[in-house]
Every structure is written in structure tokens, then in C-alpha cells.
Amino acid sequence: MNKPIFIALIALSSLGALSSCNMMKKNTEKTSADKSAAxxxxxxxxxxxxxxxxxxxxxxxxxxxxxxxxxxxxxxxxxxxxxxxxxxxxxxxxxxxxxxxxxxxxxxxxxxxxxxxxxxxxxxxxxxxxxxxxxxxxxxxxxxxxxxx
The missing domain is CATH 2.40.128.270 (Lipocalin)
Known part of the structure; x- marks a missing residue:
């Protein structure tokens, strides 16, 4: 595999992981607010x-x-x-x-x-x-x- 393509794939997969972590954090915060109001x-x-x-x-x-x-x-x-x-x-x-x-x-x-x-x-x-x-x-x-x- 070409080195630049390999690096690009690693970078893209890292961004996806970070983005999913942020989504989980937002969902957790919302759940916490919902529990408070509940x-x-x-x-x-x-x-x-x-x-x-x-x-x-x-x-x-x-x-x-x-x-x-x-x-x-x-x-x-x-x-x-x-x-x-x-x-x-x-x-x-x-x-x-x-x-x-x-x-x-x-x-x-x-x-x-x-x-x-x-x-x-x-x-x-x-x-x-x-x-x-x-x-x-x-x-x-x-x-x-x-x-x-």
C-alpha cells in the first residue's frame, strides 16, 4: 500500500473515532439533563x-x-x-x-x-x-x- 494513502486512511479513521466520542458525550449530557427533570x-x-x-x-x-x-x-x-x-x-x-x-x-x-x-x-x-x-x-x-x- 502506498504510504500517503495509508496515512490518509489512519487520519480519517481517527477523525471518525473522535466524532463518535463527541456524539456519545452529547447523548450522555442530554440523558443527565433528562434524568434531572425526571x-x-x-x-x-x-x-x-x-x-x-x-x-x-x-x-x-x-x-x-x-x-x-x-x-x-x-x-x-x-x-x-x-x-x-x-x-x-x-x-x-x-x-x-x-x-x-x-x-x-x-x-x-x-x-x-x-x-x-x-x-x-x-x-x-x-x-x-x-x-x-x-x-x-x-x-x-x-x-x-x-x-x-
Missing amino acids: QLTGSWELNYITGVRIAFNGLYPDTKPSISFGKVAGEMNGNTSCNVFGSKVTISGNKLSVSEPGAMTMRFCEGEGEKRFLDMLKKVDSYEVKDNVLTLSQGDLALMRFTKK
């Missing part, structure tokens, strides 16, 4: 909300707010403790943002609980799941904590 799947009940002067049980005397992430990426629904809502979410790694609630029932709700809950959801920019506790945060500040139902 932790959110299921129902979560609120047990802490920051920034309110009223006791937690005073805000939510009968029913605690809850959220659910389904198997459809980008969708979340929940209960404000009074009204049921649906919303779009964007999840990337540990970053999470919630859009304004789309469909929402319109029952009259006493107190400030529903407004506080919806206001905090708008501020969320990240999340962490640890020991069946979901923490929604803005920067380093934990805004809300939920337990897995």
Missing part, C-alpha cells in the same frame, strides 16, 4: 413559602397548594389551595421558569394565600430535589419547598 415528575405539596408575615397555616388553613409535573415536558398543573391551574414551564438542567398560569378556575378565594403562591411561582429560576423535597428558588433564596405526595 425527578420532578409527580405531585408535590407546599410546606414552606418565604416572604409572608402570616403563619403558613393561616395562609392555607384548609388545603395546601400543590403542583404536578407530568410526563409531557414543559407542562405543570396544580392547585393554589383554592383554584386549579395549568402552566407552561421551561426546564434546563437545574434551571426552571414558570409562565403565567394559562387555564385556571375562577373560584373566590379568601385571604392572601393564592396570590402569594402565584407571585412566588413567577419568581422561580431554579430548583433542587433532595430527599423527596423540591425546593424552588430565585438565585440562592429558597422561595418555596414541597414534599413529594
Whole structure:
């Protein structure tokens, strides 16, 4: 075999190997992000909300707010403790943002609980799941904590 052709074949096969390694790395990264978002799947009940002067049980005397992430990426629904809502979410790694609630029932709700809950959801920019506790945060500040139902 000609020496230049042999060298060219070795170079081409090396490039192919490097390219397949990069593809495997990208697939692994995507799988890791998918696993991270998969932790959110299921129902979560609120047990802490920051920034309110009223006791937690005073805000939510009968029913605690809850959220659910389904198997459809980008969708979340929940209960404000009074009204049921649906919303779009964007999840990337540990970053999470919630859009304004789309469909929402319109029952009259006493107190400030529903407004506080919806206001905090708008501020969320990240999340962490640890020991069946979901923490929604803005920067380093934990805004809300939920337990897995």
C-alpha cells in the first residue's frame, strides 16, 4: 500500500473515532439533563413559602397548594389551595421558569394565600430535589419547598 494513502486512511479513521466520542458525550449530557427533570415528575405539596408575615397555616388553613409535573415536558398543573391551574414551564438542567398560569378556575378565594403562591411561582429560576423535597428558588433564596405526595 502506498504510504500517503495509508496515512490518509489512519487520519480519517481517527477523525471518525473522535466524532463518535463527541456524539456519545452529547447523548450522555442530554440523558443527565433528562434524568434531572425526571425527578420532578409527580405531585408535590407546599410546606414552606418565604416572604409572608402570616403563619403558613393561616395562609392555607384548609388545603395546601400543590403542583404536578407530568410526563409531557414543559407542562405543570396544580392547585393554589383554592383554584386549579395549568402552566407552561421551561426546564434546563437545574434551571426552571414558570409562565403565567394559562387555564385556571375562577373560584373566590379568601385571604392572601393564592396570590402569594402565584407571585412566588413567577419568581422561580431554579430548583433542587433532595430527599423527596423540591425546593424552588430565585438565585440562592429558597422561595418555596414541597414534599413529594
